[in-house]
Amino acid sequence: MAPRVLVSDQLSKTAVQIFKDRGVEVDYLPDLGKDKDQLLAVIDQYDGLAIRSATKVTEKVIEAASKLKVVGRAGIGVDNVDIPAASRRGIIVMNTPFGNSITTAEHAIAMMFAVARDLPAADLSTKAGKWEKNRFLGVEITGKVLGIVGCGNIGSIVAARATGLKMKVVAFDPFLSAERAEQLGIEKVELPELFRRADFITLHTPLTDKTRGIIDAAAIAQMKDGVRIINCARGGLVNEADLYAALKSGKVAGAGIDVFETEPAKESPLFSLDNVVCTPHLGASTEEAQENVALQVAEQMSDYLVNGAVSNALNMPSITAEEAPILTPFVKLAEILGAFVGQVTEDPIKEIEILFDGATAAMNTRALTSAAIAGLLKPLVQTVNMVSAPLMAKERGIIVSEVRRDKSGVFDGYIKLTVKTEKMTRSVAGTCFADRKPRFIQIKDINLEAEVGRHMLYITNRDVPGMIGEIGMTCGRNKVNIANFHLGRDAKGGDAIAILYLDEAVGEAALADIRNIEGVGQAKLLSFEV
Ligand SMILES: NC(=O)c1ccc[n+]([C@@H]2O[C@H](COP(=O)([O-])OP(=O)(O)OC[C@H]3O[C@@H](n4cnc5c(N)ncnc54)[C@H](O)[C@@H]3O)[C@@H](O)[C@H]2O)c1
Numbered sequence: 001m002a003p004r005v006l007v008s009d010q011l012s013k014t015a016v017q018i019f020k021d022r023g024v025e026v027d028y029l030p031d032l033g034k035d036k037d038q039l040l041a042v043i044d045q046y047d048g049l050a051i052r053s054a055t056k057v058t059e060k061v062i063e064a065a066s067k068l069k070v071v072g073r074a075g076i077g078v079d080n081v082d083i084p085a086a087s088r089r090g091i092i093v094m095n096t097p098f099g100n101s102i103t104t105a106e107h108a109i110a111m112m113f114a115v116a117r118d119l120p121a122a123d124l125s126t127k128a129g130k131w132e133k134n135r136f137l138g139v140e141i142t143g144k145v146l147g148i149v150g151c152g153n154i155g156s157i158v159a160a161r162a163t164g165l166k167m168k169v170v171a172f173d174p175f176l177s178a179e180r181a182e183q184l185g186i187e188k189v190e191l192p193e194l195f196r197r198a199d200f201i202t203l204h205t206p207l208t209d210k211t212r213g214i215i216d217a218a219a220i221a222q223m224k225d226g227v228r229i230i231n232c233a234r235g236g237l238v239n240e241a242d243l244y245a246a247l248k249s250g251k252v253a254g255a256g257i258d259v260f261e262t263e264p265a266k267e268s269p270l271f272s273l274d275n276v277v278c279t280p281h282l283g284a285s286t287e288e289a290q291e292n293v294a295l296q297v298a299e300q301m302s303d304y305l306v307n308g309a310v311s312n313a314l315n316m317p318s319i320t321a322e323e324a325p326i327l328t329p330f331v332k333l334a335e336i337l338g339a340f341v342g343q344v345t346e347d348p349i350k351e352i353e354i355l356f357d358g359a360t361a362a363m364n365t366r367a368l369t370s371a372a373i374a375g376l377l378k379p380l381v382q383t384v385n386m387v388s389a390p391l392m393a394k395e396r397g398i399i400v401s402e403v404r405r406d407k408s409g410v411f412d413g414y415i416k417l418t419v420k421t422e423k424m425t426r427s428v429a430g431t432c433f434a435d436r437k438p439r440f441i442q443i444k445d446i447n448l449e450a451e452v453g454r455h456m457l458y459i460t461n462r463d464v465p466g467m468i469g470e471i472g473m474t475c476g477r478n479k480v481n482i483a484n485f486h487l488g489r490d491a492k493g494g495d496a497i498a499i500l501y502l503d504e505a506v507g508e509a510a511l512a513d514i515r516n517i518e519g520v521g522q523a524k525l526l527s528f529e530v
């Protein structure tokens with residue numbers, strides 16, 4: 001059945017055409033996202049949800065979305081999506097990190113000019129027939145210091161535009177390297193210095209616990225008298241009450257505000273001030289940006305729903321369309337290795353080490369690791385998948401580590417999973433041959449070669465004569481047909497394992513009979529999604 005997507009925000013119709021062209025059914029209901037009850041009522045019908053900022057993807061929406069696999073944000077900010085809740089349910093959240101950056105940077109620059117020259121107030125006054133030539137005395141931006149808080153995609157574009165306008169740019173961003181600052185022709189400074197030196201301040205950070213209220217009364221007190229502040233990033237970065245007070249007192253000469261603490265912002269004390277220019281979250285609203293983000297989100301979501309390719313996901317490693325076919329059998333293998341240890345290990349797992357040998361070391365190991373953890377946790381949490389697995393492992397305090405190494409044996413590449421509990425360490429290794437089918441190649445450091453079946457019996461035993469016959473006869477007596485029987489041992493007469501691929505699952509009685517065979521240690525029925 002074709003996957004089905006709901007577009008619940010005002011996206012360009014380009015998205016609809018792309019979904020259709022890619023074989024995805026699509027319902028275009030661009031106002032539905034504003035009505036949370038309606039969204040809750042229909043969301044269980046969809047595999048994908050394409051949104052902008054008006055749709056709030058809350059934990060409640062995610063709980064109701066029984067089929068949902070992907071949320072696609074046509075834009076950058078995902079603060080309207082409960083990502084931890086989505087991750088827990090294995091739903092990928094993706095955005096389009098670059099599609100509207102230029103447009104938003106241009107809006108910040110437009111705001112700066114509008115504030116510097118009182119354009120909206122002058123426009124209103126002129127249209128009212130007042131011709132107040134003496135009322136509006138602006139400031140030049142040439143030669144002024146622009147302080148950029150947050151110098152990522154948008155902040156960097158603003159920096160480039162501002163230096164072109166002959167401003168002196170200083171920036172505060174903990175992740176801005178000295179080389180990048182030099183490349184941009186700007187000065188990297190700490191926040192207090194930026195506050196002290198800037199004539200204009202523009203914000204381009206996400207809203208996080210650290211950035212909330214980054215512009216408040218205490219910050220404003222450190223600024224130059226007559227500073228002008230622009231916020232085209234997120235409401236909440238600026239404490240609006242503190243900004244209002246500073247605008248009233250004249251400490252802040254003007255502000256350009258595109259985003260508000262509460263949106264839609266239908267009322268605000270800021271609206272009463274002439275020296276504030278407000279827009280209704282229009283940063284990304286140009287024809288070009290909206291085409292870009294709609295096209296990109298529809299392609300990314302279709303790629304995922306149709307081919308399993310993942311790009312720009314915020315809660316899962318990327319898998320490109322090119323690597324998806326090569327990676328898929330190894331994702332399955334990693335999941336099966338995880339499922340093996342998850343089923344045979346009875347004590348709580350403390351640590352997981354995933355060794356990527358040879359060709360597998362050059363693959364997308366983050367995706368493979370996620371798949372291995374997902375397989376391992378499945379016996380405990382049925383709903384876990386590659387998206388939710390790393391978070392769930394973390395929540396359970398399991399330490400995960402990856403090791404990559406050059407080809408070390410006869411196989412071109414293999415994956416080995418080792419888990420540690422309080423009491424023991426257990427490992428399993430596997431590979432995929434040219435037929436793309438997963439095989440176990442080592443269990444508990446004992447070499448063997450076993451295909452993976454839906455139902456398997458895992459037996460540890462002493463290496464004594466007659467064991468194969470005993471196990472075979474016991475299965476036969478219990479009417480269990482063996483499709484394949486693989487053996488391995490560490491030394492003659494030492495520890496051995498048998499792994500049997502069965503036509504159907506064995507019952508408890510048969511398992512008890514096998515456990516009663518002289519020399520058998522563990523006997524466990526395993527099942528794999530193959
Ligand atoms: N108004 C709009 O319509 C509109 C449009 C697009 C984006 N946005 C918003 O603009 C913001 C920036 O977007 P972007 O694409 O440039 O994001 P980005 O991730 O590329 O850049 C954000 C930068 O902020 C920096 N940062 C994080 N915490 C910081 C802190 N405490 N102090 C200083 N810097 C910090 C990061 O290191 C990063 O470099 C986002 O909040 C996004 O949602 C708004």
Ligand SMILES: O=C(O)[C@H](O)COP(=O)(O)O
Nearest residue numbers: 052053054075076077284
């Ligand atoms: O984060 C973003 O991309 C912007 O805030 C744009 O939001 P919008 O798509 O709702 O205009």
